[in-house]
Amino acid sequence: MSGTFVGMPAFPEAAHEAVNNRTLRGNLRHATHTIRAKREKAVSEVSDWAELREAGKQIKDHTLRHLDRYLVQLEESVVAAGGTVHWAADADEANEIVTKLVQMTGESEVVKVKSMATQEIGLNEALEAEGIRAYETDLAELIVQLGKDRPSHILVPAIHRNRGEIRDIFAREMSEWGRPAPEGLTDTPAELAEAARLHLREKFLRAKVGISGANFMVADTGTLVVVESEGNGRMCLTLPETLISVVGIEKIVPTWQDLEVFLQTLPRSSTAERMNPYTSTWTGTRDGRAGEGDGPQNFHLVLLDNGRSDTLADEVGRQALRCIRCSACLNVCPVYERAGGHAYGSVYPGPIGAILSPQLRGTASEIDASLPYASSLCGACYEVCPVAIDIPEVLVHLRERIVEGGPVVREGNKVVLKPAKGHAAERAAMRAARWAFAHPGALRTGQRLASRTRRLHPRSLPGPGKAWSGTRDLPAVPAEPFRDWWQRTNGGKESGK
Amino acid sequence: MSSRERILGRVRRALADVPSEDTPIERAYLREHGDRSVEETVELLAENLADYRAIVHRCTAADLPATLAGMLAARGAKTVLVPPGLERSWLAEADTEQVPDRVESTPHELDRIDSVVTACAVAVAETGTIVLDGGPDQGRRRITLVPDHHICVVRVPDQVVSSVPQALERLDPARPLTWISGPSATSDIELDRVEGVHGPRTLEVVLVDTQASAEVNS
Ligand code: SF4
Numbered sequence: 096m097s098g099t100f101v102g103m104p105a106f107p108e109a110a111h112e113a114v115n116n117r118t119l120r121g122n123l124r125h126a127t128h129t130i131r132a133k134r135e136k137a138v139s140e141v142s143d144w145a146e147l148r149e150a151g152k153q154i155k156d157h158t159l160r161h162l163d164r165y166l167v168q169l170e171e172s173v174v175a176a177g178g179t180v181h182w183a184a185d186a187d188e189a190n191e192i193v194t195k196l197v198q199m200t201g202e203s204e205v206v207k208v209k210s211m212a213t214q215e216i217g218l219n220e221a222l223e224a225e226g227i228r229a230y231e232t233d234l235a236e237l238i239v240q241l242g243k244d245r246p247s248h249i250l251v252p253a254i255h256r257n258r259g260e261i262r263d264i265f266a267r268e269m270s271e272w273g274r275p276a277p278e279g280l281t282d283t284p285a286e287l288a289e290a291a292r293l294h295l296r297e298k299f300l301r302a303k304v305g306i307s308g309a310n311f312m313v314a315d316t317g318t319l320v321v322v323e324s325e326g327n328g329r330m331c332l333t334l335p336e337t338l339i340s341v342v343g344i345e346k347i348v349p350t351w352q353d354l355e356v357f358l359q360t361l362p363r364s365s366t367a368e369r370m371n372p373y374t375s376t377w378t379g380t381r382d383g384r385a386g387e388g389d390g391p392q393n394f395h396l397v398l399l400d401n402g403r404s405d406t407l408a409d410e411v412g413r414q415a416l417r418c419i420r421c422s423a424c425l426n427v428c429p430v431y432e433r434a435g436g437h438a439y440g441s442v443y444p445g446p447i448g449a450i451l452s453p454q455l456r457g458t459a460s461e462i463d464a465s466l467p468y469a470s471s472l473c474g475a476c477y478e479v480c481p482v483a484i485d486i487p488e489v490l491v492h493l494r495e496r497i498v499e500g501g502p503v504v505r506e507g508n509k510v511v512l513k514p515a516k517g518h519a520a521e522r523a524a525m526r527a528a529r530w531a532f533a534h535p536g537a538l539r540t541g542q543r544l545a546s547r548t549r550r551l552h553p554r555s556l557p558g559p560g561k562a563w564s565g566t567r568d569l570p571a572v573p574a575e576p577f578r579d580w581w582q583r584t585n586g587g588k589e590s591g592k
Numbered sequence: 593m594s595s596r597e598r599i600l601g602r603v604r605r606a607l608a609d610v611p612s613e614d615t616p617i618e619r620a621y622l623r624e625h626g627d628r629s630v631e632e633t634v635e636l637l638a639e640n641l642a643d644y645r646a647i648v649h650r651c652t653a654a655d656l657p658a659t660l661a662g663m664l665a666a667r668g669a670k671t672v673l674v675p676p677g678l679e680r681s682w683l684a685e686a687d688t689e690q691v692p693d694r695v696e697s698t699p700h701e702l703d704r705i706d707s708v709v710t711a712c713a714v715a716v717a718e719t720g721t722i723v724l725d726g727g728p729d730q731g732r733r734r735i736t737l738v739p740d741h742h743i744c745v746v747r748v749p750d751q752v753v754s755s756v757p758q759a760l761e762r763l764d765p766a767r768p769l770t771w772i773s774g775p776s777a778t779s780d781i782e783l784d785r786v787e788g789v790h791g792p793r794t795l796e797v798v799l800v801d802t803q804a805s806a807e808v809n810s
Contacts, residue, residue, distance in 0.1 A: 233780075324777050370720065378768070
């Protein structure tokens with residue numbers, strides 16, 4: 096995985112800054128609480144949610160356990176449908192492949208569908224260095240790109256911006272990149288969306304090369320799936336002559352039928368809708384399959400490893416690869432809500448980022464070593480996860496590894512991590528813990544949720560506490576945090592139960 | 593060593609702990625939610641489409657040409673894109689100039705057309721979704737994307753299924769598919785929903801009653 100965001104401080108410092116930014120906290124709170132409530136409603140409509148979640152978990156686990164086989168099968172299916180498959184071991188290699196593919200078309204600009212994988216490898220910057228301009232076409236990504244900013248949420252990357260800020264960015268920056276914002280642009284969302292529509296449409300209509308990721312790849316048919324709302328995805332996937340999709344190797348599902356699970360759980364978990372406005376599926380090129388003259392003539396699939404096979408080697412941590420990037424875990428996380436997405440220092444923020452980034456990148460940097468501590472272990476993320484990733488379990492596992500050291504796989508090689516004693520990582524970790532305790536708001540919410548989810552808590556301590564808890568169980572978390580009991584009973588004076 | 597071999601090798605080594613036998617995946621989830629009559633399923637489709645801000649019309653097969661002509665006129669559409677295999681009678685009463693969907697037409701040309709009329713492959717009641725598979729009466733994917741107004745005709749009840757699993761069973765993965773649930777929308781600005789960022793801002797769905805073909809689905 097390409098490095099952390101440049102100059103990124105470890106989580107505690109970054110979070111500290113965010114916590115002091117009132118606008119940011121207001122925007123975040125509003126957004127996460129809104130989606131959270133909507134998601135609950137969308138999920139409650141489906142009576143078999145638990146069964147769908149279990150099936151999703153099993154399908155993904157099964158795929159990961161036979162990933163080599165499914166990768167080969169996928170490759171065969173894509174090639175049979177007229178596509179070309181490339182393999183990229185790391186970010187640099189993926190960037191090189193994509194740059195060459197674009198250069199071969201003779202074009203110097205590309206339109207992009209929002210994609211975590213291409214953000215992860217820093218593709219836009221790599222293309223820019225070769226004189227190729229990449230236009231982000233998702234509205235939120237456009238806001239981030241024009242604002243020379245970083246994404247802060249998986250689903251709504253500009254969640255930290257309010258309408259006034261967006262208006263200013265559009266008015267100031269659009270002319271730099273193409274069609275300027277209309278005169279007298281106000282901050283109503285409808286007007287802002289219209290400005291984006293006009294600005295981007297001229298790019299879509301002339302684009303010769305599109306770049307995307309994919310939500311799913313179906314091994315037995317070679318089909319790729321992109322789920323979106325705005326139609327910018329459809330524009331990028333169908334109008335250009337050449338389509339390049341960069342996709343992590345874990346995004347496979349074995350069969351067409353398996354989509355029936357994820358097309359039900361993903362929209363409800365992410366945008367809290369029964370179904371997102373648009374889902375596109377395509378198999379190979381327009382000449383390699385049915386549908387004459389429909390869509391790109393050239394299709395390239397770049398299969399990206401970049402730390403995923405290392406993550407797969409960890410028996411506890413590999414479950415993070417089940418993630419379908421719905422972002423539900425971000426919206427329920429009390430730490431994310433206060434710290435914001437930027438504090439996590441990677442394109443994967445929130446609870447999933449806290450377990451995914453240190454596995455993809457290793458824990459050598461201070462920010463990566465501090466990420467497993469960016470949590471109150473309240474368990475809310477696990478409860479909402481549509482593929483049942485036990486995020487608290489992986490967090491505890493990673494903390495243990497950072498403090499105690501042990502064998503890990505980096506770039507395919509077994510290495511033994513030294514314990515972090517006296518090391519920058521441990522200092523970072525301790526500071527992260529101190530940060531949580533110094534922010535009563537974050538802590539309180541964490542504790543309340545901790546009470547509700549106490550059966551999910553680990554029974555032994557990670558790190559240096561392990562020897563002690565090896566022979567004892569940790570005390571169970573009480574049903575009500577002390578702080579709440581104290582308030583409810585007026586300092587213990589009135590008899591609380 | 594090629595990157596392909598390197599990655600596959602790493603994956604295989606990473607999975608050394610995994611036993612070769614595998615338990616089958618448990619699919620205990622439902623094929624559809626709830627117990628509905630055919631009419632109720634169609635009713636649910638109409639409701640869910642409307643809930644996602646599609647405009648829903650219902651008519652009989654005999655009334656369809658007049659209904660479509662009226663919709664295009666109400667919109668003031670001067671030009672309408674027509675897929676090659678669209679039932680010719682459907683637009684027989686429309687005054688609007690018909691533009692055929694052709695491979696050669698550029699995105700810029702499509703951008704100047706007011707409306708598009710298509711059929712669909714299947715519609716999903718529980719989610720309020722219509723699915724296009726690029727068949728002759730639906731045309732290329734881009735024709736339902738660039739113009740600002742999309743009218744989609746769904747033959748009920750035979751093209752309506754209850755659920756996502758039932759829809760997938762009917763679809764051919766080799767075809768390029770577009771699943772549409774309401775018009776284009778974004779919630780990227782303070783989570784306020786705004787319709788029509790890049791796709792059509794208006795989606796109208798006509799549920800045309802084709803009782804004659806009802807036995808196909810019985
Ligand atoms: S970890 Fe689970 S809840 Fe979080 S983004 Fe991934 S799938 Fe969604």
